[in-house]
Amino acid sequence: MYPHISQIYSISAASLAQSKTIYDQNHTMNETGKKYAEKCLERY
Numbered sequence: 001m002y003p004h005i006s007q008i009y010s011i012s013a014a015s016l017a018q019s020k021t022i023y024d025q026n027h028t029m030n031e032t033g034k035k036y037a038e039k040c041l042e043r044y
Helices: 005-043
Strands: none
Touching: none
16 A cells, blocks of 8 residues: 555655754854854954
């Protein structure tokens, strides 16, 4: 038995949303890291 097309679609949509969330979190962390690095450089 093959899973229904709509099941496959909802699964892939969910994993896509999850990977976008991870991407957004990584982007936010990168931006925070850049600001932190700039603050450290300003001290010296």
